[in-house]
Amino acid sequence: MKKLIVNVGNVTIGQGGIVVVQTMCNTPTTDIEASFRQCVELSNAGAQIIRLTTQGLKEVSALKVIKEKLRAQGILTPLVADVHFSYEVAHEAAKIADKVRINPGNFAKEHDVAVREFARLTDICKEHSTAVRIGVNHGSLGNRIVEKYGNTPSGMKEAAMEWIKMAEDNNFDQIIISLKASNTIVMTEAYSLLYDEMLKNGVIYPLHLGVTEAGNGDEGRIKSAVGLSALLSKGIGDTIRVSLTESPLNEIPAADFIAKFFKKSDRYIAVSEKIKNGDLNFQYNTATWDDFILEATCEIGPHLLEKRLDDFSIDALVAGQAVSAKLVDNFKDNLMQAARRRFSKPEFIACPGCGRTLFNLESVFNEVKRRTAHLKGYNIAVMGCIVNGPGEMADADYGYVGEGRGKVSIYRGKTPVFRSVPESDAIDILLELIESDAHNRVSPPQNG
Ligand code: SF4
Incomplete structure (x- = not known):
């Protein structure tokens, strides 16, 4: 059995027993000063890898300047470009970042284009010593995979295996895989299935673990810790992010605690x-x-x-x-x-926010939680942007999705029912929709 290690800048991932802690900036990447300052703070707080949203070429240029400024100050923390919906941006980011995160669900529209452009990406990565994270998310599996395997843990595993094979066909092994979901059972099953498949094939790639859209406060920490500990306790997982709808600085102590806990496994x-x-x-x-x-x-x-x-x-x-x-x-x-054993309150799904978020996500999320606390049995999402939010809130019955400055879309399942609602009215409208559906006996689409 071959266990691969991957170098992300000066950090090595995949060395047995060492779990690397990472996080993501929530500043707009084009705000170079704010992003630079946050990277410094996160690095000082113990983040070993920092990701930044990189939605376009402007962000790639900004990332280059941020990296140069950090290196000039002697801060060597590797930077990761988070890329969705554009292989062209991934290609350019791979010349700058230490690692590029791509999402197989939105890398390219057609599969043959994805195969060709991913091969091109791996060539650029070889040339620039850049690693790649193949970041599969439960909420944004590609249509082809969903049609074939369903929106399931095995669909997530198959999506990852397909891209691992594409990397291997191009003799590229600097890949890290993630299979994130907000549901801890889906998430742990997906990683376990993938790990078993890699064992069967005799090649183990490093795994980046995370429970996505875990929320905030105690609930967010506990949900993340359940998913991560279920895998780390079996020796599965090489790098983790505790994703919280809070300042990314708050993610580090929680992730650090979990990473260290399984080093002293006697207890x-x-x-x-x-x-x-x-x-x-x-x-x-x-x-x-x-x-x-x-x-x-x-x-x-x-x-x-x-x-x-x-x-x-x-x-x-x-x-x-x-x-x-x-x-x-x-x-x-x-x-x-x-742990999905007993439900005593609504299930909240909230992204951590990133450079795409144009409103105060944490305070809106807290207000949504406060006003929907009586809705036990519902899955309610609060998402920071309209680009990835609707796709990522896989299990939500209803969603509050930031659309742009001061504007919100209200979703029932995957369907936007109200668009461009002023932010000041959005929570009222969300509650009215839920109440009128309950009154008219319209079932939430994916309740439970
Ligand atoms: S859903 Fe949230 S974390 Fe994901 S890209 Fe949008 S704002 Fe960023």
């Missing part, structure tokens, strides 16, 4: 033994609340997700103080929902 093994022996009672003593929810999720989450455990009780001390039963219950509800 995970001890907890697994306890569960095998029927003990349900877990104790925690941590310095911070976030450490508590992340540690407990990394230990208990995989067992809930994989149904080796149905219920549990917790005693926790945080900063020396006993955690109240109410807070423990709230944590339990979040963990049960993240």
